[in-house]
Amino acid sequence: MAKFKLDEVDHQILDMLIDNTRIPFTDIAKKLLISAGTVHVRVKKMEEAGIIKGSSLTLDYKKLGYSFIAYIGVFLQNTSQTKFVLERIESIPYVTVAHITTGKFNIFCKIRAKNTMHAKEIIFKIDDIEGVYRTETMISLEESINDKKRLMHTIFNEL
Amino acid sequence: MAKFKLDEVDHQILDMLIDNTRIPFTDIAKKLLISAGTVHVRVKKMEEAGIIKGSSLTLDYKKLGYSFIAYIGVFLQNTSQTKFVLERIESIPYVTVAHITTGKFNIFCKIRAKNTMHAKEIIFKIDDIEGVYRTETMISLEESINDKKRLMHTIFNEL
């Protein structure tokens, strides 16, 4: 995948949008001493180039009753079943990410559940998929999410 | 953490905002046959209640030259060092999430890197942290992220 050229102004715009997507373009323009029209054009270009894939709300899942996070490593009977099993795992709504991995596991996924009981159900569902040999669960006792901004700054300082 | 009461209108609003945070409130209002003022009030309430924690851009990290994802399981010499090591791991900008976990590993994290070489550097950095006994790496060959919308719908259907 090719890199896309972003200049300092683009960086600054992304920097302001990344943790508040609804910040007015006029505010961005004021801070960067450019016109709102320019901000608009820049954002549009980054969207068209696919750098900005979209925007999303950050919800508090704990407040919605979902405070349980676990990672499940999946061992397959046979690697030829990878695609098949992956599709079935993806179809479970409580699975937030799934990966095909090298190393110990064939497939690796993250789940978000209400509680231990609920997690058990989800894990059993994965265990029951045809081709799954066994699974290994790691329960998250504490999650710390790194600011996207920091990675972004690091990336920009390298480009 | 307590659950927060959301009614059907709140659900619909979140549903429209979750994959496009910049959709005009007037559009939401039209679709839900309510006024834009009501949308405004509802969103504000959900923000105040902390259900909506914020909004963020979804960037294409591949296009920014970061196409390597791996999970690192960390074994500690002693669990009393957990906090100390976790803090050091979090301070690495390429670490996107870190967890304290039950099961095989003491700490578990996800990294985003440019390539294999770069990942090696990051892993060595983790290995070098005082208190880390050894690490185990799982390289992601393919990542599939589940739509937030689907989990949200599932949650709402239960409430």
Next chain:
DNA sequence: GGTGAAACTTCTAATAA
């Protein structure tokens, strides 16, 4: 590329129901 202004759209808070 960028700007500034015009035309249009949306936001937001106060008021009323």
Next chain:
DNA sequence: TTATTAGAAGTTTCACC
């Protein structure tokens, strides 16, 4: 709680640098 309203604010386009 919700709707209406109206002025303030933001977005988007475009002729011109």
